[in-house]
Amino acid sequence: MQTGLNIAAGLTLAALAATGAGAREAPPKQVLMPEDAGARAFQEEVGYSEAVIHGDTIYLSGVVAGPLEGEEGMEPAFTRVFDHLTRTLERLGATWDDVLVFDTFHQGPMGPQLDALVPVKNRYIKAPFPAWTAVGVTELYEPTALVEIRLTVRNPAAGEE
Template sequence: MIRTVAATGALAIAMFGVSPALADAHMEAHGEHGDHGAAHEKQTIMPEGEGARAFMEQFGFSEAVIHGDTVYLSGVILGGPREGETQEEAFDRGFRYIGSVLARAGSSWDDVIDITTYHVDIDASMPALAAVKSRYVNAPFPAWTAIDIDRLYSPEGLVEIKVTARVTPAQD
């Protein structure tokens, strides 16, 4: 069973630009949950970069998990701007990364059904985050919960984003 620990490895990806890739498929029995012992495939997405992958394996979680027609992304931590960059540009880097994970999972920003954001200073981060989010998320809008917290796994992190999406439906 793969455990999802929000943000730890995704931090390495969003802040350091590690390139992720589709990894393993796992079989998980769900007989005790009412489906009479049927096995359902669970695919995991892991980074290609050796260091980021080792980090995720050390803590026992995946960058994303695809189960059925749902994609669950681990949290992605967004840091502050690099030299010469605005806060919006820094946050945009994280949204592009999330979009790349969604694409590899057979999904897109249009398929996002739920977003949860964790802010170390919600008043300071919300204007830039909302501006960037509006470039990626269109109507009909997903559910969104924004939570102010004391800190993230990475001390440099300002916002963590956790996303749930559906797999893009096949075109008939």
């Protein structure tokens, strides 16, 4: 894997047949943790990674968006989230072109959120577009969040092995 990434080795998975015949070790799962010490401590306490790299796929944990005090509308929150996701993709050696799946989870009326989300998304995501599923939910982990964005990404480093 590329040097300079904040990636820690994770668990090694084994595919074992009951008889042991044909058993082989799967490639190790790797994780990406936040560079920020406070965010890393939180994720370690709660027990999740910013991203999991396994084979040719990278799974990014959801990133929440909500307006800060005094902000009008959701556009500034979405810009913060997309900037954060861009930095995470860069740390993984990926770009928005590598995004395969773009999932959004919306608390509250979805229409106004999508009206604010789409113009921001379109500044980052260009054709050919990833698959996108927008889901309405009753609650998100962060109480002030209105939207959570999760990505599934092609691992560009997988072709280098």
